[in-house]
Structure formats: structure tokens, C-alpha cells
Amino acid sequence: xxxADIYSVIGEEGFARLVAAFYRRVPxxxxxxxxxxxxxxxxxxxxxxxxxxxxxxxxxxxxEQRGHPRLRARHFPFRIDQAARDRWMHLMxxxxxxxxxxxxxxxxxxxxxxxxxxxxxxx
Ligand code: HEM
Numbered sequence: 001x002x003x004a005d006i007y008s009v010i011g012e013e014g015f016a017r018l019v020a021a022f023y024r025r026v027p028x029x030x031x032x033x034x035x036x037x038x039x040x041x042x043x044x045x046x047x048x049x050x051x052x053x054x055x056x057x058x059x060x061x062x063x064e065q066r067g068h069p070r071l072r073a074r075h076f077p078f079r080i081d082q083a084a085r086d087r088w089m090h091l092m093x094x095x096x097x098x099x100x101x102x103x104x105x106x107x108x109x110x111x112x113x114x115x116x117x118x119x120x121x122x123x
Contacts, residue, residue, distance in 0.1 A: 001104050003112070007058035009105045015058070018109075019049040021095035031087045035078050056109070072120060081123040089117050 001009070023045040027033050036044055050062035051069060062069070078084075092113055096106055 001108060002057075003055070003108060004057035006056040006105050006108065007053060010101050012053065012058070014099070014101050014105065015049050015053050015056075018095055018099040018101065019045055019052065021098040022048070022092055025091045025094060029087065029091060031084055032091065035084075052109075055112075071116070072122070075120045076122055079123050080120050082121060085117045085121050089114060092117075 007015075023041060026036050026041065027038065047062070047066065050065070051071075054060045054062040080088075093110075096110060101109070
């Protein structure tokens, strides 16, 4: 499946389910919990959701609100080493398990996030 077709398969609802399942796990996490803005988690959840929706064929709300993603630069304030990257992916893998998206959509999404999370390592 092409990346741009994923939105038409899982829709807003599929992305919302995945990202909500991820952010539900963040506050409890000893490594990642402290990195995320606890008072602004809802907006953080929306930023990741809108970014993925834009990247995988949906409306470009992320770009309208945040401009060019510059994701590596936006992550510089956070200390992301291999352990933090692996934990992020671990929470995301649990979120995938919970969201139970169609496998033909899950596979490219997971591959993209595995690649991008490694790219985000800055320590
Ligand atoms: C490798 C481990 C990662 C860590 C520890 C991490 C951590 C964070 C933190 C603490 C924020 C700030 C929350 C907020 O206020 O929005 C953030 C923002 C964000 N992250 Fe990550 N992140 C990681 C990987 C990723 C990956 C793989 C993606 C997607 C490809 C991603 C996409 C985003 C987006 C879109 C934002 C919002 C950027 C903005 O518009 O300000 N992150 N991340």
C-alpha cells in the first residue's frame, strides 16, 4: 500500500485510536513521562496525530498550524538516546497492539516510525 493511501483505509478514527493509545501510556512511563508537557498532553497528542494524518494522505492540518515539520530540530530540546528511542517504540508497539489496525496499514506505519525514531536520536 502507498503511504498516501493509508488515510483512506483507517481514516481520522484509526489515527486517533493509535495515537490515543500511545499517549495514554506516556504519563506512567518512568523515562518518557517526564519529557512530555503534562499540562499539555492533549495538544501534544493532537500534534502527533495531525502530523501522521498529513504524512499518510490526510488533511494538512499539521502544516497549517505548525509549518514545516522539522522534526529532528523540534526534538533537540529532548535528550533522546537509544534507550529513550527504544522505549518510545515500545509504547508505540503496545499502542499498535491495542489499536488493532488493518495489517496492510499497520506495517508501513510501524516501519516509518521505527525509522524515524532512530533518526530522532540526538545523544
Ligand atoms: C525517539 C523517541 C521520541 C521521543 C522521546 C519524542 C519526544 C517528544 C516530545 C517530548 C515532544 C513534545 C511534545 C509536544 O509538546 O508536542 C515531541 C513532539 C513531537 N514528536 Fe516526538 N519523540 C520521539 C519520536 C518521534 C517520532 C518517531 C515521531 C514521528 C515521526 C515524532 C513526532 C512528533 C511530533 C509531530 C511532535 C510535535 C512537534 C511540534 O509540532 O512541535 N516523535 N516528541
